[in-house]
Amino acid sequence: xxxxxxxxxxxxxxxxxxxxxxxxxxxxxxxxxxxxxxxxxxxxxxxxxxxxxxxxxxxxxxxxxxxxxxxxxxxxxxxxxxxxxxxxxxxxxxxxxxxxxxxxxxxxxxxxxxxxxxxxxxxxxxxxxxxxxxxxxxxxxxxxxxxxxxxxxxxxxxxxxxxxxxxxxxxxxxxxxx
Numbered sequence: 001x002x003x004x005x006x007x008x009x010x011x012x013x014x015x016x017x018x019x020x021x022x023x024x025x026x027x028x029x030x031x032x033x034x035x036x037x038x039x040x041x042x043x044x045x046x047x048x049x050x051x052x053x054x055x056x057x058x059x060x061x062x063x064x065x066x067x068x069x070x071x072x073x074x075x076x077x078x079x080x081x082x083x084x085x086x087x088x089x090x091x092x093x094x095x096x097x098x099x100x101x102x103x104x105x106x107x108x109x110x111x112x113x114x115x116x117x118x119x120x121x122x123x124x125x126x127x128x129x130x131x132x133x134x135x136x137x138x139x140x141x142x143x144x145x146x147x148x149x150x151x152x153x154x155x156x157x158x159x160x161x162x163x164x165x166x167x168x169x170x171x172x173x174x175x176x177x178x
Contacts, residue, residue: 057159060093060156061154064153067079068150071143075137075141076141077135077138080128087112109126
């Protein structure tokens with residue numbers, strides 16, 4: 001028999017080192033989940049910044065959303081009266097009682113137009129706010145006009161200061177009725 005030193009045995013080699021790139025599929029999923037979580041955190045931060053908890057901002061937004069859902073179901077005069085009341089309360093909270101509480105009629109619509117955060121023309125579209133709250137119950141109201149007014153009131157409920165690094169909202173073009 002030959003000695004073990006003379007046998008043609010080679011040394012055991014370990015596995016090759018795992019390369020850094022490309023990562024395994026699990027790491028791609030972790031990276032995608034991290035990006036998605038970051039995006040969701042930014043969206044949540046933006047919402048909380050605009051409508052802070054336990055303030056009138058969030059309460060006003062919820063009331064406007066409830067009004068918007070009631071437009072087709074409830075009497076248009078009641079919805080317009082609640083919208084008018086809520087809009088006045090929001091304006092007082094944003095600008096103070098002395099600035100807007102005593103304004104009525106066209107002066108109120110003019111003031112809303114001048115101070116609107118999104119530049120909405122209350123002067124031209126806000127006529128239902130002046131007429132419908134005082135109309136007899138059951139008076140026909142244009143649901144589209146009420147929805148448009150409620151949508152225009154939502155920016156009033158936002159916190160005035162925006163995040164400086166967040167892009168501004170895109171505005172939809174005005175649709176002309178002819």
